[in-house]
Amino acid sequence: MIEIISAHKMLFLLCNAMKDATQKWISVSLFNLLIVAIIGVTLRYKIAYALPVVNQKYLLHAHSHFAFTGWVSMALMTLLVQYLAHHQNPHAFKKYKPVLWANLMAAYGMLFTFPFEGYAAASITFSTLSIIVSYVFAVLYWKDVKKIQWYSTTHAYFKAAVLFNALSSIGVFALAYMMATQHIEQNNYLASVYFFLHFQYNGWFLFACLGLWNHLLEQSGMNTEKLKWLFYLFAGSCIPDYFLSAPWIPIPTIVYWLVVAAAFAQVIAWIMMLQIILQNKKQLLTQVPQFTKLVLFPVAIAFSIKLLLQLGSAIPALSTLTYGFRPIVIGYLHLVLLGVISLYIIAHCLVSEIIILTPGIKKGMIVFIAGILLNELLLMIEGIADLSYHAVPYTNEALLFAALVLMAGIFGLNFKNKRTY
Template identity: 50%
Template sequence: MQRFIQQWIRISLISLATVALLGCILRYKIAFSLPFVDQKYLLHAHSHFAFSGWITQALMTCLTGYLAKSPQAKIQKKYNVLLLANLITACGMLFSFPWEGYGIVSIIFSTLSIFVSYFFAVIYWHDLNKLPQKCIEHTWFKFAIVFNAVSSIGAFSLAFMMATKIMHPELYTAAIYFFLHFQYNGWFFFACMGLFTAYLSTQNINLKYMPFVLQLFAAAIVPVYFLSILWVEPSLWIYIIIVLSVTAQFVAFLLMVFMLRPYLKKIISQSPSIAVWLTAFATISLFIKLLLQMLSVIPSLNQMVYGFRPIVIGYLHLVFLGIITLFLLGYCILHNYIITSKAAIKGIYIFTAGIIINEVLLMLQGVYDLFYINIPYMSEMLLAAAIIMFTGVTFTVISQYKRIEYLDTSSALFTY
């Protein structure tokens, strides 16, 4: 079963490299001329494949790996079908969106991708319930797959508006943010937290506050969505709920850090240094994300920030790359899903450096745009950051298929 998970993670890494390549093309077109590429169409392919081909594919694979810890589990065949179905729909979107944008073919594959997520949710929920021991991570996982299904409301709302030609700007934007919110803050985040909790459980760490942390994040997720659409001017009591929810998530993060602080030396000493660094960067990114949420409850600041595209893009990439992607890479290394050769480690460090450079540049661009100041050669610098990320992840992918010696991470520490 370990080899089965490794193979699907390798495929997911190829998808990540593809996402990075599309990012390079998009950045090149902004900096220079590339007339035969439709920027909007390619952007749709980039975002949809990033969600389905990389993050969802990797999360489904890791969640399947969690189930495989049970000796009674006979799951390889059915989850192989589900993973293959998700990959096919993701590739369908990858090739159809650059060709037609939101057309009949791309919409069919997008819809099929949603139905695959429904099937995965039902089957995974059922298999979780069959595990003999009930753990707190099971609740994280169940919330994750529910939020993944809920996010499809936003996608179907967009499809309805396009089909009926009812394109009210505010409704359109609200539907997009609904989908993004329940993907980023729901499916992605809760699945990663479940995987993280499962790993901590294997290290004999007292997780006495984790149920309360889960409750705070879960209770806050719906109200925090309205933070993305404060321009609808919610009533005072709804605004108070939003502020309390954002504060609750920040408190939950601090509580989790407080809970894990006595065990940090133990965790660090027993983990590969690269996994520690990746998790540290992901944690810092999560802290920045929650802090930005706290600041954005100020209506004037919220409207100003959401009006500048570089800040929005920087925030989305902070979550997608800084939190989710770096965590998944660290998690896969901990469980030997990624072969930790010297080439792989070098590639991951290069990729991480590219993420940091990209985030710094995007935030600088956003801040300077607030004052209507143009930074010379910013497009070229962002292209360079995209190339660095693509180079790093390509190194990592190639290293997984080379017959080379790799560090021993096959001890009991890295397996369930």
């Protein structure tokens, strides 16, 4: 009897330790998101008004690198390790602690070097460290997922995610080679940049989120065979879809039609997933609190818009036109990073009770979502105006206000976030 009680006590302590570790690292990630928002406000202020002390290009590098490493990658690594802690190794956080700390160190290293020197020795060192961390995480995680005794499509998503994260570094190394040899050709430079962005946004970020979502669907008792086919459609489309991000790259006609087919495949996969969700909504609703459903709705809308825009970019003339206008590109990238990835990560944390849903958190989320909507609306207006070569007055000031709203929402999430033990 004493042994049974001791075993239950040990299990209780392990569960508390796992929850504590997850909440701690997610709290760190949310704080990093706040720093990203503060930098975003600074960048928008410099565009609208004078701020000579800030180098816009250097600070933009810090903004993007820290957003990727300090916020998204930090949060996704935490949630993926939490999955292992529940299903494979209850001591997973202890094993991955050095990797998480190394990722955090790389993120802050880039934060404190890029604004002052741009791409130089120190910032490149920390960038390289972040790539090494992604390799180490990919190898460790792949091996640990393989140790899980049962098959799940969730595991396939997670394996694809860490693989695409490692693959994205090819774009970084291509850039480094061009800079080292001083042979920078515009199209090759952009192709390398978009290679990195594509396999981060549409690879590592998206597949990790899809894996977390797939796990919720499986827990709700949904048809695993259908979910497996959705993975095949999404995964098979990822590599060909890169050419939608780099329309200036000459490709054979047969490859172009493969790219078009890939764009259609992701739309079809998304429609199939929505059908599965609607057919099994009663089971799913029991897993998701009412407020979180309202958070997931804009995620679904943003993801639908993303896929439709991606499909539209398969038209060469339209793709070449839109990629030439900065507001459209920025609007698309923010749509994915904020409207799809960031919102989903926070929604998942709410469903899993990693973030406790308090009245303060609800208010912070509402303000955050309002900021995303306002930011996207203004960028869309600016993009359409640029297409017709017209300037919309006070757009920069309005975008600064949208950045402030976003920052206020994220500040609310940080200030009202409470950990439970």
